[in-house]
Amino acid sequence: MAIIEVQGLSYSYPDSPKPNILDVNLTVDEGEFVLITGPSGCGKTTLCRCLNGLIPNSYGGAFSGRVVVDGLLTTEHPVYEIAQRLGLVFQNPENELFCTTVEREVAFGPENLALPRGEVRSRAEEALGVVGISHLWDKSPEEISGGEQQKVAIAALLAMKPRVLVLDEPTANLDPLSARSVLNILAKLNTESGVTIILVEHRLEMVAHMADRCAVLDDGKLLLIGEPDEVLYSEAVDRMGIGIPKAVKVAKRLSFGSKSGKKPLSSRDLADIIRGGKQ
Amino acid sequence: MILFEDVSYSYSPGRYALEHVNLDIGGAELVAILGENGAGKTTLVKHINGLLKPQSGRVTVSGADTKNSTVAALARKVGLVFQNPDHQLFAETVEKELAFALVNFAMPPDEVSRRVDWAMKEFELTQYRDRPPFMLSGGERKRLALASVLCYDPQILILDEPTTGQDSRQKIRLASLLKRLNGEGKTVLVVTHDMEFVADFIPKVVMLSKGRVIAEGSAEEILTNRELLMGASLLPPQLAELSWDLALQRPTIDLEQVVSAASKLVGGSQR
Numbered sequence: 349m350a351i352i353e354v355q356g357l358s359y360s361y362p363d364s365p366k367p368n369i370l371d372v373n374l375t376v377d378e379g380e381f382v383l384i385t386g387p388s389g390c391g392k393t394t395l396c397r398c399l400n401g402l403i404p405n406s407y408g409g410a411f412s413g414r415v416v417v418d419g420l421l422t423t424e425h426p427v428y429e430i431a432q433r434l435g436l437v438f439q440n441p442e443n444e445l446f447c448t449t450v451e452r453e454v455a456f457g458p459e460n461l462a463l464p465r466g467e468v469r470s471r472a473e474e475a476l477g478v479v480g481i482s483h484l485w486d487k488s489p490e491e492i493s494g495g496e497q498q499k500v501a502i503a504a505l506l507a508m509k510p511r512v513l514v515l516d517e518p519t520a521n522l523d524p525l526s527a528r529s530v531l532n533i534l535a536k537l538n539t540e541s542g543v544t545i546i547l548v549e550h551r552l553e554m555v556a557h558m559a560d561r562c563a564v565l566d567d568g569k570l571l572l573i574g575e576p577d578e579v580l581y582s583e584a585v586d587r588m589g590i591g592i593p594k595a596v597k598v599a600k601r602l603s604f605g606s607k608s609g610k611k612p613l614s615s616r617d618l619a620d621i622i623r624g625g626k627q
Numbered sequence: 628m629i630l631f632e633d634v635s636y637s638y639s640p641g642r643y644a645l646e647h648v649n650l651d652i653g654g655a656e657l658v659a660i661l662g663e664n665g666a667g668k669t670t671l672v673k674h675i676n677g678l679l680k681p682q683s684g685r686v687t688v689s690g691a692d693t694k695n696s697t698v699a700a701l702a703r704k705v706g707l708v709f710q711n712p713d714h715q716l717f718a719e720t721v722e723k724e725l726a727f728a729l730v731n732f733a734m735p736p737d738e739v740s741r742r743v744d745w746a747m748k749e750f751e752l753t754q755y756r757d758r759p760p761f762m763l764s765g766g767e768r769k770r771l772a773l774a775s776v777l778c779y780d781p782q783i784l785i786l787d788e789p790t791t792g793q794d795s796r797q798k799i800r801l802a803s804l805l806k807r808l809n810g811e812g813k814t815v816l817v818v819t820h821d822m823e824f825v826a827d828f829i830p831k832v833v834m835l836s837k838g839r840v841i842a843e844g845s846a847e848e849i850l851t852n853r854e855l856l857m858g859a860s861l862l863p864p865q866l867a868e869l870s871w872d873l874a875l876q877r878p879t880i881d882l883e884q885v886v887s888a889a890s891k892l893v894g895g896s897q898r
């Protein structure tokens with residue numbers, strides 16, 4: 349069942365000299381994990397804003413095509429209504445934090461869903477625990493480190509429990525272990541609870557193996573979409589300057605993709621193939 | 628060039644953000660500062676441009692104690708690009724943003740426009756000359772923040788998470804610019820979680836954990852030391868990981884070495 353349908357979407361910001369999204373078609377099924385990547389400025393964030401209705405509702409500009417999220421046509425429903433079904437973590441979440449304490453920040457969303465007090469509290473506590481920042485609950489979001497702020501934004505989203513999570517480079521300020529643990533949480537929500545995940549990332553080595561599909565945007569257009577290994581081993585991405593995992597680079601140098609048809613994404617899989625172990 | 632002597636700092640009593648830090652960064656070095664979230668990296672670099680002053684111990688930059696200098700005086704010498712570009716960008720247009728510091732340092736107009744043009748070109752922002760900074764993409768804003776500091780050519784460059792939002796082509800461009808500046812004698816400090824960027828481009832590493840310096844050395848040596856990395860919530864770069872998975876005798880972060888070792892193994896298993 350499709351939970352997101354993007355049909356013939358084109359968009360230009362007010363006064364933009366060229367379209368920032370051009371004729372994008374994309375259907376995401378409920379429970380899918382879709383990775384979106386592409387060069388800086390290609391339109392990843394713009395696409396995210398289209399998904400949660402910020403575009404065109406708050407940005408204006410020239411919008412054409414249709415975006416339907418869980419049955420809601422984005423042009424006909426206010427952003428707060430869409431937000432209950434599709435939660436978005438912004439690329440630079442610090443700018444979105446406005447409460448006096450970390451705990452209030454994370455409780456804010458559930459409170460606005462008019463949930464009972466106990467439920468609000470337990471959701472907030474759980475979300476803080478999941479991203480590993482329970483100890484910061486009484487701190488002001490201004491008085492914590494950059495990575496800690498990013499974790500607060502992720503916790504605030506998780507506490508809302510939306511059916512679709514859209515995360516715009518959520519790991520950019522996280523240390524590697526935290527990044528891996530946040531990504532593992534997303535993978536778990538996806539496989540165990542059927543939450544649909546749309547993740548924008550440059551660091552493909554950390555996520556490619558988790559995704560069902562990988563989409564590559566270039567200059568506003570959806571250049572490629574397919575299974576992560578097909579996409580990362582395609583010639584088109586080589587020329588684009590996106591972050592091809594090292595395991596893929598080494599495998600390509602050994603002409604794996606073309607010769608043997610084997611397309612490992614992780615170093616473990618590559619090593620297994622090289623050493624003739626399990627495949 | 629930059630000397631930390633037994634420096635401690637805490638934002639709130641009883642919890643140190645920096646604890647007895649000693650660090651000596653010589654002349655033209657290119658160094659990465661690594662460490663877990665909350666390790667104290669940003670706190671450390673804010674001591675170099677005088678935004679923070681040590682509560683105990685001493686920080687000296689080119690021989691001068693930062694306690695005796697103002698941020699304004701240090702700014703000409705120490706360029707700091709903030710972790711969040713939105714803390715730094717305020718001008719009406721990209722061009723004005725880039726010109727701001729130059730005008731402030733009383734550079735002649737033709738020099739200002741020459742440098743602004745250079746910076747826009749170097750960071751691929753020329754097409755956005757007249758655009759307000761908040762109307763750029765995340766990666767473009769980060770590049771503007773970098774450009775606005777690099778264009779006034781400080782002797783010491785400190786970049787807090789410069790690769791966030793950058794695709795690999797932009798990272799390669801940035802790395803070669805940093806290498807060039809470093810080659811011209813500048814000190815370059817890069818605070819980052821991007822282990823791949825460090826493995827590929829930065830020769831030296833300082834590791835911070837819980838407010839303390841826990842290791843210093845070459846990137847090759849530190850990034851292939853699994854225990855050390857785990858101690859600071861870091862993961863090895865992919866090539867180190869691959870070295871272990873392939874059971875190479877000498878783990879490495881060098882692509883060519885891994886490729887050549889791997890192709891020998893492939894040849895071996897086919898026989």
Ligand SMILES: Nc1ncnc2c1ncn2[C@@H]1O[C@H](COP(=O)(O)OP(=O)(O)OP(=O)(O)O)[C@@H](O)[C@H]1O
Nearest residue numbers: 361388389390391392393394762763764765766767
């Ligand atoms: N508010 C805005 N007004 C006008 N143009 C904008 C605005 N925000 C972004 N743009 C432009 O739209 C294009 C797409 O930007 P977008 O933020 O979607 O890129 P992105 O793929 O998310 O890049 P990054 O990886 O750097 O975050 C870019 O050319 C950018 O300059």
Ligand SMILES: Nc1ncnc2c1ncn2[C@@H]1O[C@H](COP(=O)(O)OP(=O)(O)OP(=O)(O)O)[C@@H](O)[C@H]1O
Nearest residue numbers: 491492493494495638644664665666667668669670
């Ligand atoms: N303004 C502040 N007020 C109070 N505590 C702060 C403040 N800024 C940072 N801290 C705390 O000081 C410690 C060090 O923070 P710092 O910002 O130096 O970490 P960092 O290594 O840069 O982390 P990150 O990788 O997340 O950016 C953290 O525990 C953080 O919570």
Ligand SMILES: [Mg+2]
Nearest residue numbers: 393439764765
């Ligand atoms: Mg973006």
Ligand SMILES: [Mg+2]
Nearest residue numbers: 493494669710
């Ligand atoms: Mg920091």
